[in-house]
Amino acid sequence: MDHIADLDARWEFLATMPIRYNGLVVETTNRCNAKCGMCYQSAGPRGSDVLGSATIQTDVLKRCIREAVEVPTLTPRFHLAGGEAFIHLNECFDLFRTAADCGYLDITGTTNAYWGNSTSRATQVATQLRECGVTSLEISWDYWHMPFVSAKAVSNALLACRDAGVDTNLRVLTTRSHGLSEALSALDPIAMARTNRISSGPVFPTGRAAKTIPREDIHASKSGIGGACHATLNLTVNSFGEVFPCCAGFDQTKNYLFGNIHNESIVIIAERINSDPIARTVVFGGVSSLLPILKRAGIDLGDDYSNICHLCWTIFSSDKSVAALRAHVDARRQRALEDVLKSLEVTEVSA
């Protein structure tokens, strides 16, 4: 009984818990000068294989960056991502400067470091990034980037950032046949030693990886599909201007949308996400709590998922699954309304 009471208390608490974000992530474009086999965004020179090509105008983004500081549960961190956002370097500098002027304290970006091909160019870009307020960069590097970006460019960028005072986090993805050693041993050991951090982890079978990497080559995740993501969210604007509560796959779907920065303030959209029953269920209850609803609607998604992000992307990429979830929420709302009306009628009669 105590256990049930605890659970009730937990849900009561979570019913009013605001969704909290580790930062604002802006994906300026889904175009990329690379076309990596593991890309969760399916990005390439012509944009996303799935969603098409999109780039947001700088003025629209600057307004969004300024407005987002008013989201009360947003940590003051600004992160610029793509595609490869840095193919439009001057726009990136402009956006970083805007974020710094607005009071974001941690100003970061993700790049494949193609701009590091020569040491002088790497130094020039890293210095300018720092001047615009950038505090750290995530540099993507692994087996799948190798055909498109040279190891020398990545090494140059790591060293240039170090000299300019920009922290770096080297992001490396792996599968069974392409491990950590293969990616790291290609880099200059001095450059690698001078990165501040290396984050390594398995490829998720989402986006292009789901199509191009054999499922048996993808590591099974130890995390499974049981957890929830409420501690790891970022308020994310994708390259179409659509706003999502994360940048780990949900942002690459188009069937369940919350609002677009071209049409309204991100503050309003963040409020909408916070009160959305499906978003709240995913964020606090865990995406696997949607599975019984889908099963009742005749949709059996099985259980072969690497992690919660893989399952989330799968559910929200399917218009059929989303329609079933919407129908469930609508039916729940209707029932709740009827119950309230009945109880009001009873109160009226007894009065």
Place this chain on the structure above:
Amino acid sequence: MAATTNPLVQHRRTAVSAEHAATGALPLSMVWPITTAAGRFRSATFLLECSSDGEILPSASNIAKWVDSLHEWYLHAVGVSHGDGIHLLYDREVALMGSGILTCAEALQKIAVASRALGFGVSVSIDAEHALSERGRLEWLLAQGKISAVGLIITPSAARGRGPEIVRLLDDLAEQAINLGIIAELGPLFDIGVMDSAKVSKADLTWYPLDMSAAQTAIETNAKPPQPVRPCFARMRLFVDAGGDIYPCLGLVGVAAARIGNIADALCDTGLGDELSMTLLHRWACDGPDVPDEMLLAPTSGLPSLCEAHRGVLIEIEER
């Protein structure tokens, strides 16, 4: 403003007054509310020492008691007690580090239980040789399920001397339901085959490369960042040393002028309970310390040059 007998708080008032007077940017009457600055101190790192009789310093019960009071202070300071700022309860951590601390595994567990009950994550940082010699205690501690992250420090000599054991240790840790961070020179890890391990490759890991040659190179070439990141925002969290003294960041540990208080003090009597102290800390977080660019030198200690210079400035104030 309440009177205080705490010399540190007095110092901070002087420091805040002097800095504000110098910049003219923030009149003394305009103090930031404690709420704004308190959100920066959601986490605490304990730099522990093991005593000869197998106890840790500060003691587990004193730490547990203080973490409890920090939690109460935090709830009040960020407004949770009044129904505000509930999202600020995320990402709070109690970090435990120090040489040989696994010999006091039961004490660590006691702190972990108390901290997790209040919603803190708990991390333990240990060096690999110690972890190998106390493997049973490490396994016992992790089996209790209260440790959420482990930081493993691997020195080049440990990697060279106990390579295969370290690979096995990393394989085992990589499979646990914990966040794992590895602090090491990468070259020796390549040599002993860590990077070729399938279990290591498949895990979500964070590596913090140690670059033993960097400081020397920086000194030789007088290399210093032309434009360092000034705001202390990302570097701020509470640090508590073995004597129980509290500091606002790693760079200022041991500097008397930066001491916020002691875990034996009531929190309201420390810098955390003092508006002017919190104002100064808030300014450091947003704008960084008042250290002129010309004072920045090539870093020698592994700390950023700005932190080294700030430390120097405060020690100088202390000595005056």
